[in-house]
Amino acid sequence: MKFTLELDILFNKELPAEAHEKISEWLREAGETILLKGCPKNAIEEACRITEYKILNDRLHLKLESGRRVRAHVGLMRLWKFLAPRIGKEFKVGLKDVKVKKFLIEVELDRKPLKPVTLPFTEYVKFENGKAYLSLKDIDMTAFKKNYIDKLLTRLKEKIAAQYVTGKAALSRVVRESPPRLEKYKLRDDPTPLLLEKKWIKEYPLAGVWLILPPFTALIRAIESLVIDRIAKPMNFKEVLFPRLIPLEVEYRKGHIAIANEIWWVCRPKSRDPAFFEDVVDYAIITGTVPREKLMEKLEPPSCGLSYAQCEPFYQIFFKEVVDLDEEPIKFFDRFGPTWRYEAGGLKGIERLTEFYRIEFAWLSSPEKVIEIRDEILKRAEKILDKIFDVEYYVEATTPVYLEHAGMVEEKESKMEYVKTYDLVVKLPFQTKSRPEKILEIASFNVHEDFYAKRFYFKEKRNRPVWTGCVGIGPSRWAYIFIVRWGLDFDEWPKEIRKYIGEKLPKSPKLVTW
Incomplete structure (x- = not known):
C-alpha cells in the first residue's frame, strides 16, 4: 500500500518572515516524532514522511508519502494538530484550510475485479498486476477529518468481493x-x-399495485389474524405502529442507501402556498394531464423514503x-x-x-x-x-x-x-x-x-x-x-x-x- 499526497495548508493571513525558519524546525521535529508514533521500529519505512515542503507567505506546501502504517492522510491530521497551536501562539496566524493538489493511492488486492469499479471522490480507479491505482479528487478538510479515505478503500474491497457473489442461489442450502x-x-x-x-x-x-376487493381482503385479514394468534400472541410480541416515512439518516444507518435503486423516495413541496402551484393546476385543468416536469420543479430533493423493510x-x-x-x-x-x-x-x-x-x-x-x-x-x-x-x-x-x-x-x-x-x-x-x-x-x-x-x-x-x-x-x-x-x-x-x-x-x- 502506498500513499502520495500533495497539498497546501492555507493560512488565515500572511506569515512574518521570521516564521519560515521556525516552521522548518517544527516540520523536522514532527517527522521524527508524531509521524512515527505507533509505527513498529521494523516498519519505519511504512510511516508517513515529509518528502517535500515549501513555506510561502500565505500557505505551506507539503508532499507526504507513506505505506500502510501511518498513512499520509493520517499524518496530515497529526501535522495540523501539531502545527496549529504552535504557529498560532508564536505568530498569531491560524491554519484556515487545505487545498489538495494530488492524492494517489496504490493498494494490493486479494482478488482481481471482474469488471470496472467506480467510486466517489476519484478521478480514476485502475487495476493492474494485482493492484488498484486510485487518483482522488474533491478531497477537502471534511474528508480528512471524517476519514473518507480509509472508508473509500474499504468500499473498494467490498465492491470487488461483491462481484464474486452471484446471488442467493450460490450461497443457499436446503x-x-x-x-x-x-x-x-x-x-x-x-x-x-x-x-x-x-x-x-x-x-x-x-x-x-392492485385494488384488493372484499373477498381477497377477507382472506388476507384472516391470514393476518392467524399469524398473530399462532405466533405474535403466544410469543408475547407487543404491537406497535412504526412510521412509514424513513428519514435519510435512518435509511443510511439501516444500510438502505446501498439499495437506493429499489426505494420509493419522497419529496416535500417547496412551498405550501397555493399560488406557487397555480401554473401546474391551470395546465392540468386545461389539458387534462398533469405536467410532471413542471411539478418536479416545485419539489424539494428527497427528504425520506417510503419504508422498504x-x-x-x-x-x-x-x-x-x-x-x-x-x-x-x-x-x-x-x-x-x-x-x-x-x-x-x-x-x-x-x-x-x-x-x-x-x-x-x-x-x-x-x-x-x-x-x-x-x-x-x-x-x-x-x-x-x-x-x-x-x-x-x-x-x-x-x-x-x-x-x-x-x-x-x-x-x-x-x-x-x-x-x-x-x-x-x-x-x-x-x-x-x-x-x-x-x-x-x-x-x-x-x-x-x-x-x-x-x-x-x-x-x-x-x-x-x-x-x-x-x-x-x-x-x-x-x-x-x-x-x-x-x-x-x-x-x-x-x-x-x-x-x-x-x-x-x-x-x-x-x-x-x-
Missing part, C-alpha cells in the same frame, strides 16, 4: 423440506387472471440509547400499513408487488435469546404451512438479507454454530408471471448479530453484546399461495381460516360495466 404435495394444489396456473375475473382484485394504474424505525428507537439485558427481550410486531419496493418492469402477477402488506417482527436481546426467538418464529410459521395451508415448502439457509441490503458481503465465518438467515420457500406447479421460477419466497428469518447495534450506536449497561433479529411475514403473499393450494371455493377452505371470516365471504360490488 436444511429441511416438507413431503411432496404439489398434486394436492387446486390451481395449476397463476391465479391472477382468475382473481381478476372473479372480481377479487382490480387493476390499478400503477405497476405492482418495515423494521427501520425499530432500530431508531434505540439510537444512542443504553439497554438492559437483565430485562425481558424487547419484542415488537407491526402491521400498521404497507411497505414499498420499486421492482421496475418485473411486476406482472399479484405474487410480487410494489405496495404490499406485511407483519413485521423485530426483537432485541442477548445473542442466545435472539437466535432462540428467531428459531421459534420459524418453527411456528412452518407449522402453519404444514398443518393448515398444506403446501409443499422448504427452508433454506441463505445470504443474510440485511447484508445484501447494505451492499456488503460477509467474508468471515461466525464463531457460533447457527445460521443468520433462513428463507421459507413454497413450491408452485407453475412459473410465476413475474419471474421464470416455480417457487415463491414467502418469509425471511434473520439474526443480525450486533450489525444494527453498531450502526445505531446502542449499547448494554454492562457492555454485553446486544443483538437484534427480524422476520417479515406477508399476508398478501401467503394469501397467494393459499389460493393456489385451496382454490376460491370458500366451503373447501380449512376451518382455521374460515373461522376468522364467518359463514361466507363478502362480495365485491356489482357494476353495469364490470
Whole structure:
C-alpha cells in the first residue's frame, strides 16, 4: 500500500518572515516524532514522511508519502494538530484550510475485479498486476477529518468481493423440506387472471399495485389474524405502529442507501402556498394531464423514503440509547400499513408487488435469546404451512438479507454454530408471471448479530453484546399461495381460516360495466 499526497495548508493571513525558519524546525521535529508514533521500529519505512515542503507567505506546501502504517492522510491530521497551536501562539496566524493538489493511492488486492469499479471522490480507479491505482479528487478538510479515505478503500474491497457473489442461489442450502404435495394444489396456473375475473382484485394504474376487493381482503385479514394468534400472541410480541416515512439518516444507518435503486423516495413541496402551484393546476385543468416536469420543479430533493423493510424505525428507537439485558427481550410486531419496493418492469402477477402488506417482527436481546426467538418464529410459521395451508415448502439457509441490503458481503465465518438467515420457500406447479421460477419466497428469518447495534450506536449497561433479529411475514403473499393450494371455493377452505371470516365471504360490488 502506498500513499502520495500533495497539498497546501492555507493560512488565515500572511506569515512574518521570521516564521519560515521556525516552521522548518517544527516540520523536522514532527517527522521524527508524531509521524512515527505507533509505527513498529521494523516498519519505519511504512510511516508517513515529509518528502517535500515549501513555506510561502500565505500557505505551506507539503508532499507526504507513506505505506500502510501511518498513512499520509493520517499524518496530515497529526501535522495540523501539531502545527496549529504552535504557529498560532508564536505568530498569531491560524491554519484556515487545505487545498489538495494530488492524492494517489496504490493498494494490493486479494482478488482481481471482474469488471470496472467506480467510486466517489476519484478521478480514476485502475487495476493492474494485482493492484488498484486510485487518483482522488474533491478531497477537502471534511474528508480528512471524517476519514473518507480509509472508508473509500474499504468500499473498494467490498465492491470487488461483491462481484464474486452471484446471488442467493450460490450461497443457499436446503436444511429441511416438507413431503411432496404439489398434486394436492387446486390451481395449476397463476391465479391472477382468475382473481381478476372473479372480481377479487382490480387493476390499478400503477405497476405492482392492485385494488384488493372484499373477498381477497377477507382472506388476507384472516391470514393476518392467524399469524398473530399462532405466533405474535403466544410469543408475547407487543404491537406497535412504526412510521412509514424513513428519514435519510435512518435509511443510511439501516444500510438502505446501498439499495437506493429499489426505494420509493419522497419529496416535500417547496412551498405550501397555493399560488406557487397555480401554473401546474391551470395546465392540468386545461389539458387534462398533469405536467410532471413542471411539478418536479416545485419539489424539494428527497427528504425520506417510503419504508422498504418495515423494521427501520425499530432500530431508531434505540439510537444512542443504553439497554438492559437483565430485562425481558424487547419484542415488537407491526402491521400498521404497507411497505414499498420499486421492482421496475418485473411486476406482472399479484405474487410480487410494489405496495404490499406485511407483519413485521423485530426483537432485541442477548445473542442466545435472539437466535432462540428467531428459531421459534420459524418453527411456528412452518407449522402453519404444514398443518393448515398444506403446501409443499422448504427452508433454506441463505445470504443474510440485511447484508445484501447494505451492499456488503460477509467474508468471515461466525464463531457460533447457527445460521443468520433462513428463507421459507413454497413450491408452485407453475412459473410465476413475474419471474421464470416455480417457487415463491414467502418469509425471511434473520439474526443480525450486533450489525444494527453498531450502526445505531446502542449499547448494554454492562457492555454485553446486544443483538437484534427480524422476520417479515406477508399476508398478501401467503394469501397467494393459499389460493393456489385451496382454490376460491370458500366451503373447501380449512376451518382455521374460515373461522376468522364467518359463514361466507363478502362480495365485491356489482357494476353495469364490470
